[in-house]
Amino acid sequence: MGEWDTYPPYTPHSPYRLLEVVMIRRLPIAALVVTAALMAGCAARGVRIAELKDQPTKFDDKTVSVTGTVTSSWGIPLVPFQMYNVDDGTGSITVVSRSGRTPAKGTRVRVKGKVGELAMFGGRSIGLHIQEEDRDYRDR
Numbered sequence: 001m002g003e004w005d006t007y008p009p010y011t012p013h014s015p016y017r018l019l020e021v022v023m024i025r026r027l028p029i030a031a032l033v034v035t036a037a038l039m040a041g042c043a044a045r046g047v048r049i050a051e052l053k054d055q056p057t058k059f060d061d062k063t064v065s066v067t068g069t070v071t072s073s074w075g076i077p078l079v080p081f082q083m084y085n086v087d088d089g090t091g092s093i094t095v096v097s098r099s100g101r102t103p104a105k106g107t108r109v110r111v112k113g114k115v116g117e118l119a120m121f122g123g124r125s126i127g128l129h130i131q132e133e134d135r136d137y138r139d140r
Contacts, residue, residue, distance in 0.1 A: 050090035052115060056128055059115040066093065066130065067110040067138060073102035083129075086111060097132040108138040 046065045068088035075082030082102040085092050086109060095111050103109055112134040118127025 048090045049086070049088045049093045052093060053091050053128060056115070056117055060117065061114055063112065063114050063133065064130070065110060065112045068092075068108070070103045070105055070107045070109060072105060075102055094127075094129040095132050096129050097135070099132065099135070103135070103137070110136040110138055 046067070047059070049066055049068065052059055052064070052066075066086060066088055068086040071085045071087045071092060073082065073084035081096055081098050084095050084097065084102045086095055095113065111130055111132055113130040113132040116127075116129055116131055118129075
């Protein structure tokens, strides 16, 4: 190996080796911090239904989580979605589900999904709903 094969000279005590060691030791910590930040940003935010209705544009197309009691549910055979209403004590919202059967009236659920609306008319949200991504049944 010639003198100019590695330039600048790379020795175990060179500043370049020290920089490499520092970077290798800090890389896993930086990766962990970035991963934690991304996971926190992706987590569904638990909100009250009244808050969704008061500020629909704030939550539009955002993933949220609501917990409440099913007040009504309906679906039509051969239609690929079903709907049910959830009431958390502060208000009621329609949930659109594509995952099989709807929960029965009186069932306590936690629903995670994206908030959407059909339209805004005169500053009011029309058709505010949650497009279900996940559903858990809660104990009473």
